[in-house]
Amino acid sequence: MRRVVITGAGVISSLGDTPAAMHALLCEGRSGVRPVELFDTALLGCPLGGEVREFDARKYLGRRNLRPLDRTSRLVASAAQLALDDSGCTAEMRAEQEVGLVLGTMFCSVHTISEFDRRALTAGPSYASPMDFSNTVINAAAGQTAIMHNLRGVNTTVSTGVTSGLQAIAYAADLIRCGRERALLAGGAEELCFESFYGFDRAGLLCRSNDHENHFPIPFDARRNGSALGEGAALLMLEDAESARERGARVLAEVSGTGCAYDCSRGRDEEKSVEAITRSMRLALFDAEMLPYQVECLSASANGSPRGDRHEAQAIAKLFGGHARMMPVTAIKSMLGETLGASGGLQAASMLETMSGGVLPGIPRLEEFETDFTLSLAGAASQTTDVSVALLNSVGLDGHCCSLIFTRREEFN
Amino acid sequence: MNTDEIRAAVKQSVANIANLDASDIGDNASYKDDLQLDSLTILEIAVDAEYKFQVKIPDDELSNILTVGDTVRIVQRHLAAPAIAAA
């Protein structure tokens, strides 16, 4: 079986547009969750979101015609450009070799879909925009990005809710491992928009705070009362290790294991939920041919949700046993918000920085520990740590779980 | 609205949709041959004109819109239609 390495990363986030810039702010404990400016929040109970402010895709994509691309597509096409550049995958390379794209997204653009429908409802169906219609499909951003960057290989959109991003990386890694593809961009994206924000707000999933001064969300904290939504895009360049070596590409890490599981109680039954999260992590370790004690740090999916964070904490404690008291666990959704489809890719980009720079972000404001969380949660401050094996976790609202193992191996460098 | 105003508005719409400079678009520019636009973009331009000018262009006429001049003419005719009926 072939091995899969990461040779580049591109991010667009509320805390910067390079993995290094974003990671530096995460390590400083800076939050991208602020009052939303993108749309009117008068109807919303929670006005805070991790918005990518002043996002202008022209900065990354130049003078190309961006009218056909909606916000989600622009986020993805921009992150793709950055990831391709970061890995040294040139336009010439893409003309010679089929490079593909696997994109995880929960909604793609429910804003485009809704706006298309609303114009047809109010003005009449004959006034519906043909161009917007082409963006109502959930694979629109992946298709637009493929056109913009000449990505002719596999083009798959994966939609498994919050876990979409990690699931997309897992899907892509498996395609490379079995020899179907040699080079794939993989990760996820999500835009902040009124439609999804309003839906989450009405569903009671967003944090509530009387003083809107950045006090929430606080993953794993006893005071947590919901997540904040965020947006962004993060793509990794995954390559067959052999091809990467041949072209002399710099290797950031290896994707050495992937696992996923489903909780058919959809989080309602604590035992089943914890079992599924545990199984997802165990399968990833099994796939990587590793044992739990070898994992040196863990990027959790926790976002401030009362139930979800508890189940994840218990699953980590259950799988790692005594080792859970030594292995630092971080949760960057404390600063980026719950970026849904983008979250897995952003966790991955940040973890690559930890593995190369040796600094792990903390969980700002985490002070009131739950007594039964027997974990070594990263404190409010960042810490230096040498990480060569990391586990990334993603746990959805509807029972989906996905885990990845990243390994730094000297042999690739 | 006179012809010049309609033409300016159509050109602005084409410029926005196709990422062009309105001043670079000729009065009779062909969407396909001169501006290298694809059929989806040309349809978007036609529907955008319908929406902006609040006229209803029948589907079979939409396929006759091949140039900036065609767009202006058809919009003008449909804008005039209700007035003629009223007279």
Add this chain to the structure above:
Amino acid sequence: MQSRIVITGIGVVTSIGTGREQFWENLLAGQSGVSVVESFDTSGYSVHRGTEVKNFNPAEFLVNLDASELGRASQFAIAASRLALTDAGLDAASLDPPCVGVSLGTTSGEPREVERFDDSYVNNELDKVGREFIGRYPCHLISAHVAEELGFAGVNMMIPTACAAGNYAIAHAFDVLRRNRADVMLAGGSDSFSRITYTGFARLGAVAPEICQPFDRNRKGMIPGEGAGVLVLEPLKRAVARGAHIYAEVAGYGLSCDAHHMTAAHPAGDGAARAMRQALDESGVRPEEVSYISAHGTGTPTNDRLETIAVKSLFKEQAYRIPMSSVKSMLGHTMGAASAIEAAVCALAVQDDRIPPTINLDAPDPECDLDYVPNHARAHTVNVAMNNAYAFGGNNASLVLRKYKM
């Protein structure tokens, strides 16, 4: 040696029948599922027909979940899944939950949920939107609902690659099984009739006013539809061990992207031909060994012409010898479900050596000069069937099924 994967169960929900038997009988009889759209008011449109599933009763298929809490695409997917399991002789309760997965495709997810949101929005009644919007709308809920209803805790995957999604989902299930990540996979696609989709295709001028007539000189477009198709996939060893009936073996697949245009296919059929080529290569099948092609065949002037070019570019002279029909002539375009239903058609063709027709094909188009099996089903030995699907975004997917032989 990679393990071989076979199809042991088929479940479909379509405008011409729910369940394999009724569906296949009507399909071979050339029955059309086209009717006047009832799910929303089309009086403001210039077209009024679709292939809706009428008289669908979700309660017949739901044991654990409440139909009123599920979107229509979820209801279809659960129905097709239960039908497929029963057809495969599998009792959901007897399976090991973590070893059974679900991999489904869709174009729009649960579009009616966002349409309801939009109605509230334009009527200034947003306060009517409750927790059900996020609880029902996102497309991952379709595979989630199937797994929740049936108690399956393995891989749970949703692949929304528009009108080729079913093939993508089946391809993924095939890989999951080959890598031993599951014992049994439910794989397919589901889509419900959608105002948004109908409005869009109508605006593009792509909807036919009366009938769908793929490859005919006078074809006027597609007919939007709805439905679901789900297959039971399992490793050959397991199927043989439990004495299961085997419809066909999944031999391989190919995926590619045109990277050319969002809504228009590549003029030379580049991506489509690459996907077909990969699928043949993986299957170890030579072009001349293909005995049936299930066409994407939407009935739009452009699709059918370009698809013909793509098939000829790969199969050369052999293209004229291989029967290629479009069941969309009967079922309309069921979006993300289409290629899953068509995969079921291929499996049945492989089993029965019968090929369903392309109906409404009366006037040959000089640019579409292949054998489209016009108007009447045909008896024909089908050793290898190829299922082609193309989508917005330039996504192409080809799947190859073959007769199971020891």
